[in-house]
Amino acid sequence: MSKQTSEPNDIHRSAKKDLYEAPDYYQIDDLLSEEHKLIRDSVRSWVKKEVSPIIEDFAQKAQFPKHLIPGLAEIGAFGPTIPTNYGGAGLDYISYGLIMQEIERGDSGIRSAASVQGSLVMYPIYAYGSEEQKMHYLPKLASGEYMGCFGLTEPDHGSDPGSMITNIKDMGDYFLLNGAKMWISNSPFADIAIVWAKDEEGIIRGLIVEKGMEGFSAPEIHGKWSLRASASGELVFDNVKVPKKNVLPNVKGLKGPLGCLNQARYGIAWGALGAAMDCYDTALRYSKERIQFGRPIGGFQLQQKKLAEMITEITKGQLLVWRLGVLRNENRASPAQISMAKRNSVETAINIAREARQILGGMGITGEYPVMRHMMNLESVVTYEGTHDIHLLITGMDITGLNAFE
């Protein structure tokens, strides 16, 4: 009996230490280059040192840890694939994926901030912007001097962004912007916003809106149970005068924002697996240390079933995103393939988080362990950047040629 009362205290005391060991059941490391491993390991160390010790407190306080911005810039999290002459890290897509995996292993909210900055703000400026816009904004965004946000979703138009009502009117010297965006990550502290709005012909255009422009505000959304360490807000435009030089010249239509979402969804496919790996690792360690009925709970068949299924799903997901990365490096990954990977990784992660939570028993609901935080975060990840249902319908459309969602 004395053994049973002392051991739980010991394991709970060590709970806050980050003892993470990444699962690699199929030696997927062998598929990575030395550079990939170096990048992955340096981000992993940064997360252990900078994110793990503080993330629970920031999540509990519902605050984004802004002091991490310079560090995120330094590890190449802002614009990993953007060329170095614009301040990006100039890395390949496997490196980008590994960076997102490691950051989300720490917290989905921190990965969200990085995804928005790199894929939804830097990428559209890089892919659709003028040379002047690229030279002006990209280096500042890569270094974290400027933070950005991406405004596509509106209060009444989420899965169907093509029906947006935010609009611009040509006033000769400038565009007059009116409308509102909802659920915008990073918006409360962002210096610039990439905003998608319809022109007078109903064509979607991308604009760079700067903080301080008259009539532009970004109130924070409070009361979230999920992604608490990420700041979400609205964007409100009340007759904002946007200079014509702030329009992204090289894209028109819904393909503009969808191109950015492809870039971000690719990162989420890797990132969500990071959260899954953390939940599995935590549950595995706990199951070997927690004694009930005189032996570790990991020795009971029901707990082994959960753990065995977790590592099987993680391994399948790791192989899928690695292959997707190879295709993306060769510019051969289709949007539908990216949809499948985003949906699969998030579903895998959310199921694993729920099972891991159970393995931890009552301790699983506390902030002593990262599992419940991951589980709550993943409820947002399953919805944003295309919902679970919409990604399934994209796969359905891709294989049948029939569109079931419009």
Ligand SMILES: Cc1cc2nc3c(=O)[nH]c(=O)nc-3n(C[C@H](O)[C@H](O)[C@H](O)COP(=O)(O)OP(=O)(O)OC[C@H]3O[C@@H](n4cnc5c(N)ncnc54)[C@H](O)[C@@H]3O)c2cc1C
């Ligand atoms: C924390 C957080 C951060 C976010 N960050 C950003 C951001 O930075 N920028 C941004 O622009 N947006 C952001 N979003 C918005 C996000 O992308 C939307 O929430 C998402 O696209 C879904 O839109 P909705 O919430 O309006 O749901 P709806 O579109 O109203 O969907 C509600 C439900 O109906 C289902 N549904 C909808 N249409 C169909 C259909 N045709 N067939 C079958 N089912 C359907 C959906 O799958 C879903 O289950 C964020 C959201 C959250 C929660």
